[in-house]
Amino acid sequence: MSDIALEKRTSSIAIVTINRPARRNACNLAAWRDLAKSFNTLSDDREVRLVILTGAGGHFCAGADISEFSTARADSASGTRYEEEIEACYTAIERLRQPSIAAIEGYCVGGGCALAMCCDFRIARRGARFGIPAAKLSVIYGIHECRLLLPLVGLSNAKRILFKGELVDTAEAARIGLVDEEVADDPIEAAVAFAGGMVDNAPLSMAGAKLILGSLARGEIERNTAEIEELMRVALESNDYREGTKAFAEKRRPKFIGA
DSSP states (O other): OOSEEEEESSSSEEEEEEOOGGGTTOBOHHHHHHHHHHHHHHHTOTTOOEEEEEESTTOSBOOBOGGGHHHHTSSHHHHHHHHHHHHHHHHHHHTOSSOEEEEEOSEEETHHHHHHHHSSEEEEETTOEEEOGGGGTTOOOOHHHHHHHHHHHOHHHHHHHHHHOOOEEHHHHHHHTSOSEEESSOHHHHHHHHHGGGGGSOHHHHHHHHHHHHHHHHTOTTTTHHHHHHHHHHHHTSHHHHHHHHHHHTTSOOOOOOO
16 A cells, blocks of 8 residues: 555545654655655646645655665665656656645655645645754765755854754744745645646646746756747647637636647
């Protein structure tokens, strides 16, 4: 049985839940793999317009499950393979075609914090705890993870987070840019509300914007130019483009299908 639950809240909104509450949703190797598989599957689903990532049992994710390190990361070779699986998971979430929102409560720590940063937005319940305690474990937070952290919080805050390894509350996380919105109640409901009109807008437009912005942020714009230009061509030749212009002329809400 998978520790990752995938469900459709509506025909257009999918919820991916890390379901290891006994471990505060710390991910073992199988969970990292299943998360990547879930997001890769959703990226190809035209019906899905928004993906929410959350955790079961009152916590988002406490990072990697250290209890399996003695076997899964027993030496440099197995450690490298383990990091490759985590990297593939992060990439699957970042490269998701649809908008993604992390709905956070409880612990959002270490690799769990990276999972949240891979999403486009982060909505957190008051009282959640954020941190990257790598310095307390003699672990170096990876290049991919630091690239996610730096543009969100800035250089000084990133150093403070990594050097101190301390946990901060939702209010402080929001102040430094790690969280987009602090809420008092259910973060999933708040994420749906935050998404607002996203689910009704043109999927090809959002996919194109996400690809361009992500490529700029990762320094991959030249490498992805051909893919971007192809997506722009597809959008201009799509039924959605014709529907959008027609709806604008007729002063009505367009009905997009993602093609």
